[in-house]
Amino acid sequence: MTDISVWDKEIPVPVRLIQYIDQNVREKLPPGTQFHGIAPSGSSYWARTAKIDATDANxxxxxxxxxxxxxxxxxxxxxxEFYAMKLLYSIIPEMPDTYFFICRFRELSNDIPDVADFPALLAEFHGRSKSAAGDFGFPITMFGGRNPQTFPLTKSWEECFSKGLDKIFDMEEQTHGPDEEMQRLRDGLMTKLIPRLLRPLETEGRVLVPSLVHGDLWDGNASADVETGRPMIFDATPLYAHKEYEMGPWWCNRHKMTHAYIEEYIKHMPRSEPVADFEDRGALYNL
Structure with a gap:
């Protein structure tokens, strides 16, 4: 989710870079492609985005x-981002590949994917995507906006989540300096809340299978293709995680993907045991 502190800042990339089609870009596109122009399209707080009008060899x-x-x-x-979107598309090509480096342009609606089919498709994606080595985490550093996100490869979801969140706290302290109240909250999360909510997922005979998740699936990173109506997702920060981690943003009341999406998702993917902790886990993943 985008930090509101960047809303009014100048994009740190000159607009001139999307006022022409660079030769390096031309050479990466299919042979026979004819170029007809380039114009700004979409929005980003830390990059320049554009649509390249082109026709193929036919x-x-x-x-x-x-x-x-x-x-x-x-x-x-x-x-x-390229690594992330390539991996997501390899698992579920029915959800079209879009919005990494340079790709086929898709005209997106101004709305989020339909609750009637998107949660079911997401549940199918989570069911298909299993970590080959059985690890949680991700092998490379991903970026949420301009912020690096590191989730180490480990056999324990509690350990993976804790270390990833700890890195975020470290960056917060580097940016704003030490804060006594923040340190108390951090200590409580790491030593009490996370063990209380995540450890039961993998104890008393329970086994948690890592699933590949988009990692930042709020309404700013999902839409629908105007032409086909099919769901489109982009700007992923993926990792192999507990599948319920994906729904973290949906617990936030200010987002367009509401609890209705959660209710629809769990019709297709059962809640993890202990079920009694489901809502509390959602609040934790919403951090």
């Missing part, structure tokens, strides 16, 4: 979407 319209970053940090951001 003269059929084949528009592309491009996202441009700068410098080493930007290189890491686009590299991780």
């Amino acid at each position: 003269g059929e319209p084949t528009p592309f979407f491009i996202k441009v970053h700068q410098f080493e940090h930007g290189k890491n951001m686009v590299s991780s």
